[in-house]
Amino acid sequence: MGRWSARLWVALLICSGVILLDGLDVSMIAVAIPEIQHEFGMSAGTAQWLAGAYILAFGSFLLLGGRFADLFGRRRVLVVAMGVFAVVSVVGAFADDAVLVIVSRFVKGMAAAFTAPAAMSLLTTTFPEGPQRNKAFGIFNVFEASGYSSGLLVGGLLAAINWRATFLLPVPIAVLLLVAALRCLPPDPPRTERVRLDLGGAATLVTGMLLLVVTVSSAEHVGWASGRTLGGFIGAAILLVGFVLIERSVQQPLIRLGLFRDRGLVAANASAALLYGGAMGFQFLLALYLQNLHGWQPWQMALVLLPAGLMVVVIGPQLGTLMNRYGVNRVLLVGLTAFIPCYLLMLRIGDKPDLWTVLLPASVLWGLGFALSISALMVAGTSGVADEEQGLAAGLLNSSLQVGGATGLAIVTATIVPATNLSDFPPGVMVILGFAVLTLLAQLIRQKGVRNVGGGA
Structure with missing residues (x-):
């Protein structure tokens, strides 16, 4: 495969930094919500929009953001959206009104919906399909997982000082990425025809x-x-x-609607939605179990999930080698299979949290599943897509993750209401276990179909 040049490494670090910032911002606000709610006297229904407004905007504008990157230039869209992200972060940090804080979260979600697919499509168009892209996605997802897992710890520490610090921390990171993109990424190629926005x-x-x-x-x-x-x-x-x-x-x-005739792309998006639906449900169940039933602090829960993050950090840089040696499909199946014993372990939660035989093993399996599955799905969902539609493919994958996550969370919540007793939890665990089984079956059916078509069997 050869050594990467400094230019390639810089491009990868910029794209990875963007996705790290998105994960960091989402997870930090999750632990800062109680402090913001207390300062502004928000009701619980209003406070949930501190996270919900971001998710709503992010999930709704991803496809548009991805297509804008294809039409108007990936570097250009990344730089403009990152600038908006930084400015709105400052506005939210100094807001003296609850509505303004929530609006700032919505606009940040919109900005992230443009930066995420722009960064991902920059990666896929910079690194050619095959071993180089496989390796790049492995490193890319290390940053994504690191941002989310570290955000829980960093957000807990900052919120204990002042919740406004959780809004200010992303600002220097966003400015650094913006400057790096302007100085280090090549300019977008000129378009030969006039763009008419639909x-x-x-x-x-x-x-x-x-x-x-x-x-x-x-x-x-x-x-x-x-x-x-x-x-x-x-x-x-x-x-x-x-x-x-x-x-x-x-x-x-x-x-272009013909893009949806690509069975690999459709299967990757369906699997991404199912996988993230189960994963969000798992995290929600764990939070209710540890924090609501047992009074744990968010940072303590973050420590329980630390092995999951470490699995991604350790395995991520090796994923390119694994996918090149064993194939994307095999790596994906192993990753999806890991979620099943993880969720089965959750059926054993008891009156007291069992760290050593339930929670930590489940965390390790969850991290293994994520480390192997997400990168493989991204490779599968962007393989064979033309460069001029890579932004759209990236937006589709991210949209599938967001809508799937929201749907899974809503189904689990409806299943376990009121979640005040241990006996309320097993039905929710069965739901996320069902998501894991369906994800695995969908891939097995797709891969069998591919083999039959390819081999004529």
């Missing part, structure tokens, strides 16, 4: 995704069979069908 497609896509994410996120509170939930799903479906009709009729569609 405004109708953009409007129906963003509105439909917003409505879909809001509906999924609120279903646990208002009920899955409520008129509001059903109306939300119907409205989102109408908007997204309208989007498809627009894309079929315009000369320069926002998204």
Whole structure:
């Protein structure tokens, strides 16, 4: 494979730094919410929007952000969105009104929805498909996991001093990445034809995704069979069908619908949604069990999940070698299989937390599953996609993760309500176990189909 040049390493570090910042920001706010709620006298329903506004905007604008990167230049989109991210972080840090804090979180989510697919598509277009891209994705995901896991610890420490510090910490990181991108990444190539933005497609896509994410996120509170939930799903479906009709009729569609004929890409996105649905449910169950039932602090829970982060850090740099030697499909199947014994261990949680035979082994298995699966899914979901659509492919994968995570979390929450006794938890564990089994089965069926087509059997 040869040694990478300094230019390639710098490009990888910039892309990885962007995804680290996203993970850091999301996890820090999670542990700072009680302090913000106390200062502004927020109700619990209002406080949940400190995290929910970011997730809502991020999940809704990802596809648009990915396509913008393809159309207007990946470096250009990354730099502008990172600048917005830094400015809004400062606004949120000095806000003296609860609504302004929540609005700042929404705008940060929008900015991240443009930086994440821009960074990921920069990676896929910089490193050619095969061993180099496999290795790059392994390192990329080390940064992603490190950002999220370290954010829980850093956020807990900063929130104990002042919650505003959790808004300020990302600012110098964002500015550093912005300057590095301007100085070190090559300029975007000039376009040979004029870009005509599909405004109708953009409007129906963003509105439909917003409505879909809001509906999924609120279903646990208002009920899955409520008129509001059903109306939300119907409205989102109408908007997204309208989007498809627009894309079929315009000369320069926002998204080329033929991309969805790629079975590998569709399977990777379905698997990503199922995997993240189970993973978010697992983390939510663990938080309720340790913090609500046993009074643990967030930083103590972060220590329980530390082995998971260490697994990603240790395995991530070796993933390129593993995927080159054993194949992406085999690595993916091993990773997906690891989630099943992890979730089975959660059926053994008892009146007292069992660190050594339940929680820490589950954390190790969870980390192993993530370390192997996420990188392999990213490779599978971007392989064979043309360079001019890599941003869109990246946006699709990230959208699948977000919508899948929100859906899984909503289903688990609805299953375990009110989650005040240990007996409430087993049904939720069975839900995330079902997600893990379905993810594995989907990949087994896809890989069997690929072998049959390829071998004529």
